[in-house]
Amino acid sequence: xEKLTVTPIGTVHNEATPDTRSEDFxxxxxxxxxxxxxxxxLTGVEENELLTVVFYFDRNDGECRLQLHPRGDESRPITGVxxxxxxxxxxxxxxxxxxxxxxxxxxxxxxxxxxxxxTPVIDIKPFVRTFDTGEEINDPGKDRARRPH
Amino acid sequence: xEKLTVTPIGTVHNEATPDTRSEDFxxxxxxxxxxxxxxxxLTGVEENELLTVVFYFDRNDGECRLQLHPRGDESRPITGVxxxxxxxxxxxxxxxxxxxxxxxxxxxxxxxxxxxxxTPVIDIKPFVRTFDTGEEINDPGKDRARRPH
Numbered sequence: 302x303e304k305l306t307v308t309p310i311g312t313v314h315n316e317a318t319p320d321t322r323s324e325d326f327x328x329x330x331x332x333x334x335x336x337x338x339x340x341x342x343l344t345g346v347e348e349n350e351l352l353t354v355v356f357y358f359d360r361n362d363g364e365c366r367l368q369l370h371p372r373g374d375e376s377r378p379i380t381g382v383x384x385x386x387x388x389x390x391x392x393x394x395x396x397x398x399x400x401x402x403x404x405x406x407x408x409x410x411x412x413x414x415x416x417x418x419x420t421p422v423i424d425i426k427p428f429v430r431t432f433d434t435g436e437e438i439n440d441p442g443k444d445r446a447r448r449p450h
Numbered sequence: 451x452e453k454l455t456v457t458p459i460g461t462v463h464n465e466a467t468p469d470t471r472s473e474d475f476x477x478x479x480x481x482x483x484x485x486x487x488x489x490x491x492l493t494g495v496e497e498n499e500l501l502t503v504v505f506y507f508d509r510n511d512g513e514c515r516l517q518l519h520p521r522g523d524e525s526r527p528i529t530g531v532x533x534x535x536x537x538x539x540x541x542x543x544x545x546x547x548x549x550x551x552x553x554x555x556x557x558x559x560x561x562x563x564x565x566x567x568x569t570p571v572i573d574i575k576p577f578v579r580t581f582d583t584g585e586e587i588n589d590p591g592k593d594r595a596r597r598p599h
Contacts, residue, residue, distance in 0.1 A: 303458075304455040304456070304457060305455065305456050305457075305458060305506050305508075305570065305572065306453040306454065306455055306456075307453070307454050307455075307456055307541035307542075307543060308453060308454075308540040308541050309452075309454060310540050310541070324588075327580065327586045339516065339540060341516040341517055341530060342516040342517070342530040342531040342532045342539075342540070343530045343532050343533070344517055344528075344529050344530030344533065345529035345530050345533035346530055346532050346533045348533065349533070351584045353545065355541070355543060355545070357454050359454075367488065367490040367491040368490055368491070368493055379493075380493050380494035381490060381491040381492045381493030381494050381495055382491040383488075383491045383492050383495050383573075383574040383575065383576075384492070384493065384494035384495045384497065384498070384576055385575075385576065386575055386576070386578060386581060390491075390573060391457040391459050391488055391491070391572075391573070392456035392457050392459070392504070392572040392573045393456075394456060394504060394543075394572065394573055396502060396504070396545060396575065396581065396582075397581050398581065398582055398583055398584040399584065400584055413584060413586075415581070421454065423454065423540075423541040423543065424532075424539060424540070424541045424543055425532040426532065426534075426535055426545065427532075427533055427534065427535070428584065429535060431476065432535060432545065432546050432547065432564070433545075433547055433582060433583075434547060434582075434583065435499075435500045435547040435548065435549055435562065435577065435595070437476045437562075439473075446584075
């Protein structure tokens with residue numbers, strides 16, 4: 302099968318480093334700066350309390366490990382990459398649901414994004430329970446996590 | 451910013467058509483056939499009750515709409531594409547949390563995947579609450595949705 306392409310729409314800015322501990326990412330505040338070319342796509346995004354951010358692991362040098370110790374911890378048994386959230390995957394794409402704190406024009410201030418400073422963002426989606434929790438929500442009013450007014 | 455590449459790792463097989471209603475997708479059973487080359491990456495995946503499936507909207511002909519009526523419904527106000535789950539996005543990537551019913555070697559039988567027959571799958575991840583719900587779960591035993599034994 303051939304390669305497919307995705308488009309960077311913005312960049313993560315934060316103070317994370319490769320040494321930031323995974324538990325500290327949950328409270329880390331990041332700014333996603335969306336390319337002005339795509340800023341019209343942000344209309345209405347401020348309604349959401351939660352956003353699904355899709356980003357590209359660009360520090361991998363193309364490395365893919367089909368089987369690995371989760372988090373590189375050798376005390377944990379080797380498992381398949383599709384049973385982990387490792388960055389060393391055939392498609393180096395990370396997905397994290399974050400809290401939207403504020404939108405300032407083409408910049409989104411979010412909490413809980415576990416991506417390093419400078420990481421390309423390839424997509425932003427509203428968190429919708431029907432798609433994101435495996436549950437079926439028939440009431441559209443309850444399908445989203447909305448920000449308090 | 452330049453284009454980035456992702457790798458198809460498998461294909462969706464189901465009876466969905468472009469006419470399948472969105473509410474019918476939640477109960478639709480699909481088979482994801484993973485390329486044997488990547489099958490080792492599935493080790494342990496059967497532990498999960500829920501999987502996050504990342505797929506590529508390959509019927510778009512590259513069309514991107516930065517602002518649109520949600521679901522093409524003109525009675526709903528135009529909004530930004532990043533405030534919808536539309537397929538017409540800069541990076542045509544869909545994400546759905548599905549129920550894993552069974553793994554048969556390199557084939558996963560899943561329920562609730564809203565992708566058309568033949569759609570390329572670019573990634574499969576375990577559903578992990580810390581990443582997928584915006585909550586912080588400090589107990590690793592509660593961070594996953596595990597299949598009953």
